[in-house]
Amino acid sequence: MQPIISIRGLNKRYESGFHALKNVDLDIADGDIFALLGPNGAGKTTLISVICGIVNPSDGEVRVDGHDIISDYRGARERIGLVPQELTTDAFETVWATVSFSRGLFGKPKNPAHIEKVLKDLSLWDKRNDMLMTLSGGMKRRVMIAKALSHEPKILFLDEPTAGVDVELRRSMWEVVRSLREHGVTIILTTHYLEEAEQMADRIGVINAGEIILVEDKNELMSKLGEKRLTLQLEDTIERVPDTLARHELDLVDNGNALLYTYNANDKRTGINSLFRDLDSAGIRLRDVDTKQSSLEEIFVDLVKTPTPESTSGAQATAKDNA
Numbered sequence: 001m002q003p004i005i006s007i008r009g010l011n012k013r014y015e016s017g018f019h020a021l022k023n024v025d026l027d028i029a030d031g032d033i034f035a036l037l038g039p040n041g042a043g044k045t046t047l048i049s050v051i052c053g054i055v056n057p058s059d060g061e062v063r064v065d066g067h068d069i070i071s072d073y074r075g076a077r078e079r080i081g082l083v084p085q086e087l088t089t090d091a092f093e094t095v096w097a098t099v100s101f102s103r104g105l106f107g108k109p110k111n112p113a114h115i116e117k118v119l120k121d122l123s124l125w126d127k128r129n130d131m132l133m134t135l136s137g138g139m140k141r142r143v144m145i146a147k148a149l150s151h152e153p154k155i156l157f158l159d160e161p162t163a164g165v166d167v168e169l170r171r172s173m174w175e176v177v178r179s180l181r182e183h184g185v186t187i188i189l190t191t192h193y194l195e196e197a198e199q200m201a202d203r204i205g206v207i208n209a210g211e212i213i214l215v216e217d218k219n220e221l222m223s224k225l226g227e228k229r230l231t232l233q234l235e236d237t238i239e240r241v242p243d244t245l246a247r248h249e250l251d252l253v254d255n256g257n258a259l260l261y262t263y264n265a266n267d268k269r270t271g272i273n274s275l276f277r278d279l280d281s282a283g284i285r286l287r288d289v290d291t292k293q294s295s296l297e298e299i300f301v302d303l304v305k306t307p308t309p310e311s312t313s314g315a316q317a318t319a320k321d322n323a
C-alpha cells in the first residue's frame with residue numbers, strides 16, 4: 001500500500017549551519033499510530049515542521065498522501081492537522097468559535113455537523129459555549145486537537161501531546177488518540193516517554209542527532225524486550241562447549257568460566273529445563289546463575305549513545321523520566 005507520508009533523502013540545515021536532519025528516509029502507513037521517539041534536540045519538531053510546511057527543507061522530497069510539500073503545498077497541508085507543543089488559545093473565545101475559526105483558516109466552507117462531531121468525539125460538546133479561559137488544562141489540550149481536526153485532515157501530528165501533564169490526563173489523552181485512529185486518522189506523535197510509545201504506537205521510530213536510527217513495528221520491538229540472558233557461572237573452567245550442549249547455542253564467555261544462554265521469556269518453552277538436564281549429564285557444575293532482561297529503555301539508551309554531549313544528556317533525561 002502507498003504510504004500516506006513518504007520522505008526521501010531529507011536534509012535540514014538551519015541558517016546557523018546546524019545540520020538538524022540528516023538524510024532522513026521514512027514511510028508512514030495510512031491508519032497507523034507512529035511514535036517518533038528521541039532525546040531533546042534530536043530533530044523531532046524540525047521533522048514535523050518540515051512535513052507541515054512550516055520549515056523549508058534544504059534538500060530531499062516529502063510527499064503527503066501523494067502531494068509534494070513544496071510544489072503542491074496546499075494539497076499537502078490541507079491533509080494535515082497539527083497540534084503544536086505550546087498551548088495557544090484565545091482566552092476569551094468560546095470552544096465552538098475557536099474550532100470553527102480554525103476550519104475557516106483552511107478556506108473550507110462551514111460545516112457545523114463536522115464541528116459537532118469533533119467536539120463530541122473529544123468530549124467537549126458540553127463545553128462548546130464556554131470560554132477557553134474557564135477550561136482545565138486537559139480540556140484546553142483537547143480543544144487544540146479539535147482545532148487541528150476542524151478541517152477534516154487525514155493525518156494528525158501531535159508534538160509532545162502529554163509533556164508535563166499528570167498520569168491521569170496522559171491516559172485520557174491516549175484514549176482520545178486511539179479513538180481518532182478508529183475514525184481513520186493517521187497519527188504521528190512525538191514523545192520522550194517510552195511508556196507512551198509502548199502504549200500507543202503501531203510503529204516506533206527513533207531519531208537521534210538528526211538521524212532516524214530505527215523504525216520498527218512496536219510488537220516486534222516488544223518481543224525483543226522479552227529477550228533474556230542467563231549467565232551460568234561454572235565451578236570449573238572449560239575450553240569449549242561440549243557437543244552434547246550444541247543445540248542450546250551457548251556462548252562460552254569470561255575466559256571459559258561462564259556460559260551465556262539467550263532465550264525469550266515470552267516463549268511457552270524457554271528451554272531452560274532441558275538446558276539444566278543436559279548440563280548435568282555433561283558433568284558441568286554451576287557456581288552461580290544470573291538472568292538479565294533488556295528493556296526498551298536499554299535498547300533506546302543504547303541506540304542514542306553517541307558522543308555528542310546534547311544527545312547523551314537527552315538519553316539520560318529519558319531514562320530518568322521513565323525510571
Ligand SMILES: Nc1ncnc2c1ncn2[C@@H]1O[C@H](COP(=O)(O)OP(=O)(O)OP(=O)(O)O)[C@@H](O)[C@H]1O
Nearest residue numbers: 014016018020038039040041042043044045046047
Ligand atoms: N531555527 C533554528 N536555527 C538553528 N538551529 C535550530 C533551529 N531550530 C532548531 N534548531 C536546532 O535543531 C536541533 C533539533 O531541534 P528540534 O526542536 O527539532 O528537536 P526536538 O527533537 O524536537 O527536541 P525537543 O524534544 O527538545 O523538543 C536542536 O539542536 C535545535 O537547537
